[in-house]
Amino acid sequence: MKRLLLGVMGWLACSMAHTSVVVKELSYRGDDDGPALSRTQYRNPVLAGFYPDPSAIRVGDDFYLVNSSFGYFPGLPVFHSRDLVTWTQVGNAIDRPSQIDYGRNELTRGLFAASISHHDGTFYITNTCFYCDGGNYVITAKDPAGPWSNPVWLGFEGIDPSLFFDQDGSAWLVNNGLPEGKLRYQGHRAIWIQQFDVASMKLIGPRNVIVDAGADPATHPEHIEGPHLFRNHDYYYLTAAEGGTGEQHAQMIYRSRQITGPYEAWAGNPILTQRDLPTDYTHPVTSAGHAQLIELKDGSWWAVFLATRPYRGNQYNLGRETFLLPVTWQDDWPVVLPHGERVPLVAKRPALPRDPATMPMNGPFHWSEHFHGPTLPMQWMTINAPHSPWYVTGADGLHIEPSTTPLGDYKSGQPAYLAHRLQHRKARISATFDIHRMEPNEQAGLALFQNETHFYTAALTNDGSGRSLVLSMRAGKDAPATGVVFARLALPGNTTLVSLRFELDGPRLDVFYALKADDWHPLGRGLDASLLSTASAGGFTGVTFGPYAYKPATGSGVTAAAQQAKD
Incomplete structure (x- = not known):
């Protein structure tokens, strides 16, 4: 492989010897004047900048996370951490032009919200390539650093697929899609579930709606999306965002004793939002949502989610960033942030050994x-x-x-x-x-x-x-x-x-x-x-x-x- 790489680079150097533009050096320095941290604290966001739609899992003592990348290549950056706070990029899941042809589309097309999962020694990423011919797909890898396989196109309507492996080894895919019947309003969407056969890499069995519209259908919730399934004790939990990815973003929770439902929405929803809070204060955070919950070895739970840091009103240049918060449980319902509380920019670290940083992803x-x-x-x-x-x-x-x-x-x-x-x-x-x-x-x-x-x-x-x-x-x-x-x-x-x-x-x-x-x-x-x-x-x-x-x-x-x- 090394010999092949050197040969390719030599060919590139020869073929481009006539290039007339040379960049000698590029440097970057950033500091948002945040507070100093103690040894027991971490800083939000944990991934600063354009790292939206985080999906994270734990595999033993290791955590892995993937983000959306839209029209940029390589796509779907993959991160590793041992403490949930310090993240190091280990690869890009889409790193070969032959994997996916984005086409000639606007930058805001391409690779939407990805979801990472793991089962029996194999990592899976499900994703939507928006405006690509195939739509939704799954890729696999033995090592999250790659290489990742070519896509297996799944051929169903909708976006935001997420793969869940149950305790019996069965696999289930949930995604956002159009509802059954007519749209009742413009942002009316539903969450669908269908079984996934790992051997054939195909969806099998009936395909059913498990949430129609959102947590409170009478209020016409907009664009329920980004679903993830997980299990805790006797319940299956479905978490999904609604309200769009802007200031009205909010995270909802549902549960059922059967994986295919019926699912009930928690009366205390949403479990995370900043939509009811003013932004006219120092260092505001808005647009919180699109969360995924992770259980640690000690039984505690944490959530990664996206949010934004505006500088004036709801203007922000950095895009949607990756944040981290602990999860508490109330009557067998998870809560990321109580209603009315602001997303903290400094919080107490998880009870995990510190992971040394190779390259800081936040702070100065x-x-x-x-x-x-x-x-x-x-x-x-x-x-x-x-x-x-x-x-x-x-x-x-x-x-x-x-x-x-x-x-x-x-x-x-x-x-x-x-x-x-x-x-x-x-x-x-x-x-x-x-x-x-x-x-x-x-x-x-x-x-x-x-x-x-x-x-x-x-x-x-x-x-x-x-x-x-x-x-x-x-x-x-x-x-x-x-x-x-x-x-x-x-x-x-x-x-x-x-x-x-x-x-x-x-x-x-x-x-x-x-x-x-x-x-x-x-x-x-x-x-x-x-x-x-x-x-x-x-x-x-x-x-x-x-x-x-x-x-x-x-x-x-x-x-x-x-x-x-x-x-």
């Missing part, structure tokens, strides 16, 4: 990447899967072949953009580019990217006017796919190295450049970062950042942008 931290390894670290992503090589790492940094597809276009091809999740509201992102080989009409730089219609770029261009720095943004689908240029600065003709820096503080963005080490100058100050929020941009993702390179097929796009800036 910083890192630098020089791209010297044989491959990119597993945290880096592209928009959809690359089907031909356009980047390679090496001794002198990251080489990127410019794409003829701009960041705002998802239909004509793949942008040459390497993305990393933003994990702090207050962050500093810097990158250094070697531009001495830039060809005419090329553009390369840093992007802050929410989706195809909402992003900022700070770029180096080489057009008819010479080499320049260009600051652009896109804030709507009617804007140019390359963004609208609103600042331009000519570079000296002998410039070879340029550093660019984004500084974020909630809704504020400042942009700087440097032609010499640590000699920073402003390129744009006081820019509106809230246009990157989900409230402005829509969708389900969080902001990513990273280097990109673009060269219009006709050679006219960058020149036109430069002329726009002059005008």
